[in-house]
Amino acid sequence: MIEVKGLEKFEVKSYEQLSHIAATFIIEQIRMKPDSVLGLATGSTPVGLYQKLIASHQKCEISFRETTTFNLDEYVGLHSSHPQSYNRFMHDHLFSRIDINNDQIHIPNGETRNLQSECFRYEKAIKNQGPIDIQVLGLGVNGHIGFNEPGTSFQTRTHVVDLAESTREANARFFASKEAVPKQAITVGIDTIMDSHKIILLAFGEQKQAAIERLNNGEVSEDFPASILKEHPNVTLIYG
Numbered sequence: 001m002i003e004v005k006g007l008e009k010f011e012v013k014s015y016e017q018l019s020h021i022a023a024t025f026i027i028e029q030i031r032m033k034p035d036s037v038l039g040l041a042t043g044s045t046p047v048g049l050y051q052k053l054i055a056s057h058q059k060c061e062i063s064f065r066e067t068t069t070f071n072l073d074e075y076v077g078l079h080s081s082h083p084q085s086y087n088r089f090m091h092d093h094l095f096s097r098i099d100i101n102n103d104q105i106h107i108p109n110g111e112t113r114n115l116q117s118e119c120f121r122y123e124k125a126i127k128n129q130g131p132i133d134i135q136v137l138g139l140g141v142n143g144h145i146g147f148n149e150p151g152t153s154f155q156t157r158t159h160v161v162d163l164a165e166s167t168r169e170a171n172a173r174f175f176a177s178k179e180a181v182p183k184q185a186i187t188v189g190i191d192t193i194m195d196s197h198k199i200i201l202l203a204f205g206e207q208k209q210a211a212i213e214r215l216n217n218g219e220v221s222e223d224f225p226a227s228i229l230k231e232h233p234n235v236t237l238i239y240g
């Protein structure tokens with residue numbers, strides 16, 4: 001097996017262990033720097049991490065009062081209260097249960113008429129308040145990070161994407177049908193992600209094995225967006 005340079009790796013035996021290790025990174029970061037800027041992800045993988053952060057907050061170990069968050073992405077066309085919007089997901093799974101100030105939470109607005117200016121506004125907000133101290137990433141089955149699909153330039157900043165059919169299929173489990181999955185999203189770009197000081201990449205389960213294998217053993221290529229992370233100096237892959 002070819003060892004990948006630049007990726008620190010933790011192979012875990014359980015989802016519980018993955019969530020625990022990921023939470024340790026975030027908790028350490030907040031303790032070290034209470035006004036940290038966190039980059040957050042949606043999807044089912046980070047849910048256990050968010051539960052651990054809530055538990056740590058409830059035990060008064062950490063406070064989010066001074067932290068700022070930027071989420072990676074949002075579907076185009078879903079109202080922020082829609083059960084499958086990422087805005088609603090983050091409030092349900094994390095924000096409503098910690099002491100973060102609402103005005104320090106940032107999620108792209110996928111409902112706006114002017115998507116281009118929203119991308120510009122979001123990128124500028126990250127630039128003004130960043131850089132992101134620690135970015136949480138999930139891994140798409142096709143290697144996407146955020147919603148940066150295969151073929152996306154590594155130079156991209158926040159932009160509008162057409163979702164790959166494989167992504168709409170994978171995410172259909174959260175919707176009534178695949179047809180109900182939006183066709184577009186706003187995502188921070190790959191270059192935006194690479195500006196983060198530290199990145200933790202989480203991947204777990206049978207359906208992620210091929211992507212993990214390709215990340216570990218494949219080349220750095222725009223056909224497989226997550227591969228660029230091998231060129232970042234401070235990435236930890238937590239997988240199982």
Ligand SMILES: N[C@@H]1[C@@H](O)[C@H](O)[C@@H](COP(=O)(O)O)O[C@@H]1O
Nearest residue numbers: 041043044045138139140146147
């Ligand atoms: N935009 C999100 C990604 O940021 C996430 O990493 C991916 C994996 O989701 P899951 O963790 O549910 O496998 O899903 C979505 O497509």
